[in-house]
Amino acid sequence: MNTYNTADVLYAERSEYWQHAISHTFVPLESTFSGNDRHGVISSRNWGDLRLSEVSCSAQDVIRRRKGADNHPDNAMLLSFISQGKTSVIQAGGHAGLGQGQFGLYDTRFPYELHLHGETRQHVVQIPIEHLRQRLGKTEHLVAYSFGKKHCLTPFLYVLLNNLMAQPEDIASRHTSVLYRQLLELLTVIVSDECRAKRSSRSSAGLLLQIKIMIDQQLSDTTLSVSGIAESFRISPRYLSMLLKSDGTTFGRYVLTQRLNKASLALQSPLYSDIPISQIAWKLGFSDMAYFSRAFREKFSCSPTEYRHQAGEA
Numbered sequence: 001m002n003t004y005n006t007a008d009v010l011y012a013e014r015s016e017y018w019q020h021a022i023s024h025t026f027v028p029l030e031s032t033f034s035g036n037d038r039h040g041v042i043s044s045r046n047w048g049d050l051r052l053s054e055v056s057c058s059a060q061d062v063i064r065r066r067k068g069a070d071n072h073p074d075n076a077m078l079l080s081f082i083s084q085g086k087t088s089v090i091q092a093g094g095h096a097g098l099g100q101g102q103f104g105l106y107d108t109r110f111p112y113e114l115h116l117h118g119e120t121r122q123h124v125v126q127i128p129i130e131h132l133r134q135r136l137g138k139t140e141h142l143v144a145y146s147f148g149k150k151h152c153l154t155p156f157l158y159v160l161l162n163n164l165m166a167q168p169e170d171i172a173s174r175h176t177s178v179l180y181r182q183l184l185e186l187l188t189v190i191v192s193d194e195c196r197a198k199r200s201s202r203s204s205a206g207l208l209l210q211i212k213i214m215i216d217q218q219l220s221d222t223t224l225s226v227s228g229i230a231e232s233f234r235i236s237p238r239y240l241s242m243l244l245k246s247d248g249t250t251f252g253r254y255v256l257t258q259r260l261n262k263a264s265l266a267l268q269s270p271l272y273s274d275i276p277i278s279q280i281a282w283k284l285g286f287s288d289m290a291y292f293s294r295a296f297r298e299k300f301s302c303s304p305t306e307y308r309h310q311a312g313e314a
Contacts (some may be wrong), residue, residue, distance in 0.1 A: 001169060004042045007139035018057075025053055026126065027064060027074050027108045034116075045169060047176040050067040050183070051126040054165050056084075062114040064106075074108045077139060077185070078125045081148075081161055085120030089113075094144030101158070102148050107139065124160040126185070133262060135188045137212065137247040140204050148192050157186045174270050181265075188213070207233065208243045212254070219259050222287050226251040259284045260299050263292075267304060268311040277304045 004021035006014045018040050019031045025044050040057030050079060059245040080087060089096045089104040091112035092285040096104045106112045107129070132139050148154040160183055165177075192213055196206035218224050229251075244251055266272045266280045278289055281304075284294040296304050 002044045002046075006039045006041070011038065011253075017176045017302060018060075022055075022062065026078065026124070027076075028178045030054075030063045032061050033241050034061065042065065043165065045165065046117075047166070047169075047180075048173060048182040049128060049131070050164070050176055052161065052164055053126075054121070055124055055125045056121045057116065057119075058119075059118050060116050062116070064108065064110075064112045070179075075129050076108050077132055077143075077196065078106050078108060079103055079125040079127060080106075081125075081158065083121045083123070083158065083309075085123065086117045087120055088115040088117070089144045090115075091144040096144045096146040098146055098151075101154055102146050102147075104144065104146055105139070105141050107144050113145075123165070125161070126186075127184075131184060134258075135184060135212070135216075136209060137249075139193045141229070142191060142195075150188055151193060157183070157190065171216050177269070179207065190284055203241055205245065207235075208247060211240060211243065215255060217260055219255065219262065219285050220283055222285050224255060224285060229308075255285075256295060258284065261295055263296065263304070264300060264307065265307040273308075273312070277308065 002025075004025070006018055009017045011071060012210055015031070015033060015038060017031070018038070019029065021040070021042055022031055023029050027041055034185070035058075037058040040055070040060075042055050044051070044053040046052075058063055080089070080098065082098045084098055084100060087098045087104075089106055089112065090097060092108065098104050106114075109129075129139060132142075136142065148157070148303075160179070164179060164183075167176075175311050188209075192206070192209035194298075195209055211233065214229055218229075226237045230237040233240070241251060244254060249257075263280055263284055266275075266284075267277070272280060281289060281292040291305060296307070300307055302310070
């Protein structure tokens with residue numbers, strides 16, 4: 001665990017020390033303590049794609065400027081889950097006030113501001129944007145937005161974050177990958193449900209998230225079709241196709257991408273090491289092994305067999 005604590009330095013050095021601490025932990029940032037109370041502690045853990053920090057500090061303003069974003073690009077989304085105090089997130093013209101039991105997202109590729117009002121404690125998760133896009137599509141509309149206040153799964157997300165901070169750093173990678181997927185699944189469901197509730201069930205963003213979740217749940221169905229999904233939401237296939245097009249994809253392309261992504265995860269996992277590749281493909285809706293192998297090679301630049309072998313050597 002990597003830890004920064006302002007108690008380790010002189011009071012006069014705390015502002016500079018803290019700015020270095022948050023910039024080194026996350027991305028280059030500017031910070032200014034509000035008032036004379038200047039203290040903060042950051043504890044961070046890193047398990048591959050899963051990067052988690054717990055931050056406790058006094059009131060302050062944190063700014064990610066355009067220059068910092070341009071000079072130090074980092075394709076990550078930050079999630080702040082508030083367990084104590086209040087924090088405001090400002091980005092892309094949006095503003096979200098986050099209180100206890102709420103979380104917000106902000107994109108490190110662009111400028112943003114965080115205003116921490118008084119004593120705060122929060123967990124911060126650094127998530128590769130590509131991982132969110134695989135589940136939620138475009139992420140631009142999700143920044144500076146409050147989530148989780150009344151969702152029944154929010155307490156489970158909080159417990160997971162706390163438990164992760166208590167895990168040893170030498171935990172097996174196969175275990176951390178399972179926990180990371182759990183975190184992403186919880187996040188996906190909460191964000192999807194609240195987009196639907198806040199923007200109405202027929203808003204394009206909320207509806208698209210619901211459609212993608214239903215598709216993901218039915219990937220094993222070889223008869224999965226745009227008309228069947230559209231009927232479930234009582235919309236026309238044409239309108240469903242239009243929603244996917246606005247997200248830069250098509251029904252067929254999205255289904256294929258998700259099936260291949262899930263196949264790659266299965267081929268990496270020790271839990272599936274004894275299961276034939278053909279069976280994995282079949283369970284994910286591929287009825288033609290030649291087509292599966294060809295599509296897999298096109299996406300991952302190697303055959304499924306080679307991919308599994310490389311994952312086993314890692």
